[in-house]
Amino acid sequence: MQDAINTWQDVQREVLGRIQNRVWKPGDIIPNEVDLAKEFGCARATVNRALQAVADSGLLDRRRKAGTRVAVNPVRKATLEIPIIRQEIEQRGQHYQYALIEQQVTDPQADMQAMMKLSDGQQLLHLKALHLADGLPHVYEDRWINISTVPEIVAVDWQQNNANEWLVAHAPFSDGDIAFSAGAAGAVEAEILNVPLNTAVFIIERSTWMMQQSITRVRLTYAPGHRLHTTI
Amino acid sequence: MQDAINTWQDVQREVLGRIQNRVWKPGDIIPNEVDLAKEFGCARATVNRALQAVADSGLLDRRRKAGTRVAVNPVRKATLEIPIIRQEIEQRGQHYQYALIEQQVTDPQADMQAMMKLSDGQQLLHLKALHLADGLPHVYEDRWINISTVPEIVAVDWQQNNANEWLVAHAPFSDGDIAFSAGAAGAVEAEILNVPLNTAVFIIERSTWMMQQSITRVRLTYAPGHRLHTTI
DNA sequence: AGATTTATTATGTGCAGACATATAAATATT
DNA sequence: AATATTTATATGTCTGCACATAATAAATCT
Known part of the structure; x- marks a missing residue:
């Protein structure tokens, strides 16, 4: 005792x-x-x-x-929070801006059709946009949205709304998967992020689903220096 | 009812x-x-x-x-498991190898002393090692271990033991923090990983603690192509 | 009116006791 | 010897109750 x-x-x-x-x-x-x-x-x-x-x-x-x-081999689990980009930026006291680069309704290419498990004929809305912090490029968003699952999206004005936030509020998802990696900035990304070609960039690719139905897949390419931080 | x-x-x-x-x-x-x-x-x-x-x-x-x-803006949380490198490699059916590159007892530099919250006079064991998958460089491990917290480490033969596994078995931690980022391979890393200078590499930096006492800080530089994957 | 104290309220947590459930170990059965 | 059954046990969780604590709302005092 x-x-x-x-x-x-x-x-x-x-x-x-x-x-x-x-x-x-x-x-x-x-x-x-x-x-x-x-x-x-x-x-x-x-x-x-x-x-x-x-x-x-x-x-x-x-x-x-x-x-x-x-535990003999403690498998440590880190929980990392997926913030909305605006919040991530504003939380650091920086000014947030959003700029739509391109918007297009397309038929999916084979690889995308596979990754999003689309049936034939299902179309995608393809959005390219840039999120800025204090006027500087922060992350380039390359997103495909499944029109069949979220038909309302075609009516949205993507100049004013940003998909990152709109989807959270209007298209709840049940599950998804995320991959983190490093890559070299290609011509497009380098120009948009305003960095030299082949600069090392941090990449997040995320797909989300609602009951087997794919909602969206996004590839986020961060400007150099970005760190994703969490605690165990 | x-x-x-x-x-x-x-x-x-x-x-x-x-x-x-x-x-x-x-x-x-x-x-x-x-x-x-x-x-x-x-x-x-x-x-x-x-x-x-x-x-x-x-x-x-x-x-x-x-x-x-x-919650107005539900912060989604992904939990990702931090596997032991050997397991990560062997789980993919690849052959695991480990090679010690360098081993040295040092006084910490100012930045490291701050990051690990060391008191004056506390020394570190600095290890550099390479983990290989099927004979190819997989990840370069640059690690500092707090000798005060884990005094037994000075007696360990790091040719035979790898710190990644030894520490989980001998020095459990209560909490820690992790950062993920992308970087360009420097001269040292490029040579060790056998990739061209400035190749984009995925970097994990992790510090662990047990009851306010720092145990270790490690920087893992992955060979190109590495992806960290998880589900939400 | 503005500042300070007090009361109220929803969550946070402790306790003892009970029963549920998974499963290792012991036992019985084939 | 291999398989099926029973038993014992440690964890999982529910209940009703009590008190602690944080934070808002109300009351009181300058």
Whole structure:
């Protein structure tokens, strides 16, 4: 028995401490909730809450009956927030501007048709736009929107509205996938972002879906220097 | 009143449904926990658990006294797993190899001391290593380890052990931060990765901590073509 | 009117007890 | 020996209750 470890945060701290100090080593099974509750002088529910939090972060593996053990190869999960570009810019105290570059209704090319899992005949709205921070190019947005899924889009004035925001508000998605990579700026991107040809640029490609129906696919090419930051 | 909505997952489903169907619109304040518990026919604790989960996912904003409201700009969160490099490579069916390039105990430079929040006099172990997939350079690892936090490291043979794996097994961390960016390969990196100078490369920089104590900071420079992929 | 204190209210969290559920381990069956 | 069944156990979660805490709204005092 020891001094009050009452709150689940206290318990979490204590547990993390024991893992770090190797009182409990990777692979070790730790005492069960009832015993820990007794030792800490708190309710089992409190221990449970704490252990669940630590397990969520990947440092503990828990299985019914088998007990709780310190993860051997903790697979760390980083959660990164996908902000709306305007917010991202304004949050840094910079002035946001948006400029439509091109707008066109097209039949999809084969690769795009595959990536967006389109049926034959489904058309896309293709938008090219630039987001600026304090007047400087920040990110070039190359976007395809599935007209079948979001028919209202054809009526929208994309000079005034930007797809990044409009879609969040009007076309909720159930799931999607994102890929991050680095690439060399091609002729088009280099000119739009106003950087030398082949400059290293950060690229995000994102597709979103609502119940198997593709909504949109976007390729964001960031101006040099952009960092995507998050905590584990 | 309606059919049993007893489990917190049930409540979560119901809440998500109402948000999706715009019964509760963005910005709307939703009924308080006591009322919802009454409506669903369950305990307030259950409603609380569910609402906390939804709030965690970013779809609800909660504040004491002010109540719970539907997020106006739902910040989507992607969780991406940080695999051990060996696993990442072997999972693709490729052969994994590791090569130590350089190993050195140093006093930190000012910027590194700041980034790792080191006290004066704390020394670092600096490791440079290359991870290969099927014999080809995959990622160049440039790592600093805090000797004060992990004193055992000085005794480790880094020809045989790779820090990426050794640390997860021996020095678990409670939190950290990650940054993703694109950069141009410098002379050192270009040679090690065997690519032309200024090739666009994907860079991950990661610092990890255990209870305010810095453990390590690593800069991973990936060979061209690397993509980091995840789902929302 | 404006500033300061007090009350009110919704969420945050703790507790004890109960039952549910997954599953490892023991036992019985083929 | 291999397979099916039972049992024991650790975690998962619900309930009702209590009190803590943050933050707004109301009341009070300059």
